[in-house]
Every structure is written in C-alpha cells, then in structure tokens.
Amino acid sequence: MEDNPWQTLGVQTVYDNRWIRVEHREVLHPGGGRGIYGLVHFKNRAIGVIPLEADGSTYLVGQYRYALGQYSWELPEGGGPLEEDPLEAxxxxxxxxxxxxxDHWQLLLKMHLSNSVTDEVSLIYLARGLRSGPAQPEETERLRVERLPFEEVYRRVVAGEITDAITVAGVLRVQALRLAGEL
Structure with missing residues (x-):
C-alpha cells in the first residue's frame, strides 16, 4: 500500500445538508507546494440493483435528472445512509x-463514482427470484419502469444511449459474467 503524499493543513466546511458536505481544504500537495482542494463528502452510499428475471429480462427506470437537465434511463438506484445495511438499502x-x-441477492461491484473530488461509494447488486408488488416512489420521483431483454439494455449501454455510471458499470459486469458462463 502506498503512503499518502498529501498533507491537510486546514478544513473549512462551506456547505452542509442532509446529503452532502462540501469542504475547502488547504493542503500541501505531493510536490511539496501549498494548494487547495475541494472535497464533496457524501452522507449516503449510491446503491444500484440489476433485477434479473429467469427469462433474462431486466428493468430500467426512467426519470428526469435535475442536475443533468435531461431524462435518464437507469437501473433502480438511490441512496442508502452510511449507517444502514447496504443490502437493506x-x-x-x-x-x-x-x-x-x-429472493436472491449478490453483490456485483463496489466502486468509487468520482474519486477526484468526492468520496462517494457505490454498491451494485444483482437481484433474482423476483416477485411483483406495487411500486412506492418517493414524492420527489416521477418514474417510468420498463422491462426489457438484458441484451437490449446492454446494446443501449454500448451505444452510449445509457450514460448513468452505476447502470453502465453494472450492465457491463453482468455481461462479463454471462460471457464467462457464471450467470
């Protein structure tokens, strides 16, 4: 393991809400000079789920993403508080x-979403043995759910039509497992 070449000289919180904390940091960088670093600390884990039916189909959720200013198709996903069991989230x-x-859950991936300015961690699960019930979206969500053949979702990822990082990584991981005969 490598030693940390950065030295933190001071930390000032410039913004804080229930989801994120933004910090301004005074640092000595690896070259020895003084500098600044902005850090976004996430108070939740990003959680993604690939629900896979026995026939090989899966589900995408469509919603308007405010931060991007556009509609996005992605896996079922959201945030889980750091103190919550990620599988329960x-x-x-x-x-x-x-x-x-x-009925069956498998952790597929643990990854950092943008490790240059955030500490956000994402976990992606594979869910099988599915049963249907009523959706219960949060009041801030207006969602559209589509069931599609996994091959179509994979095609959309490869074509760049789906750009959500959790979805791209999860779909590519499942495709790699399928090709290796491990699913």
Missing amino acids: ARRELREETGLEA
Whole structure:
C-alpha cells in the first residue's frame, strides 16, 4: 500500500445538508507546494440493483435528472445512509422504484463514482427470484419502469444511449459474467 503524499493543513466546511458536505481544504500537495482542494463528502452510499428475471429480462427506470437537465434511463438506484445495511438499502430501492422484491441477492461491484473530488461509494447488486408488488416512489420521483431483454439494455449501454455510471458499470459486469458462463 502506498503512503499518502498529501498533507491537510486546514478544513473549512462551506456547505452542509442532509446529503452532502462540501469542504475547502488547504493542503500541501505531493510536490511539496501549498494548494487547495475541494472535497464533496457524501452522507449516503449510491446503491444500484440489476433485477434479473429467469427469462433474462431486466428493468430500467426512467426519470428526469435535475442536475443533468435531461431524462435518464437507469437501473433502480438511490441512496442508502452510511449507517444502514447496504443490502437493506438495495431491497428498499428496488421495492420503491419498481415494486419488485427478490429472493436472491449478490453483490456485483463496489466502486468509487468520482474519486477526484468526492468520496462517494457505490454498491451494485444483482437481484433474482423476483416477485411483483406495487411500486412506492418517493414524492420527489416521477418514474417510468420498463422491462426489457438484458441484451437490449446492454446494446443501449454500448451505444452510449445509457450514460448513468452505476447502470453502465453494472450492465457491463453482468455481461462479463454471462460471457464467462457464471450467470
């Protein structure tokens, strides 16, 4: 393991809400000079779920993403507080957004979403043995759910039609497992 070549000289919180904290940091960088660093600390994990039916189909959720100013198709996903069991957060997000519940869960990936300025961590689960129920979206969400063949979702990822990082990484991981005969 490498030693940390950065030295933090001071930290000032410039913004704080229930989801993020933004810090201005005075640092000594690896070259030895003084500098600044902006850091966004996330108070939730990003959780994504690939619900996979026995016939190989999966589900995408469509919604307007305010930060991007555009509509986005993505896996069922959301935030789970750091103190919450991530699997419970995944179960909740799947149920809220699609109404689905699953008997079998597998952690597919743990990744950092933007490690240059944030500490956000994402976990992506595979859910199988699905049962349908009523969706329970949050009041801030207006969602559209589509069931599609996995091959179509993979095609959309490869074509650049789906750009959500969690969805891209999760779909590519499932495709790699399928090609290796591990799914």
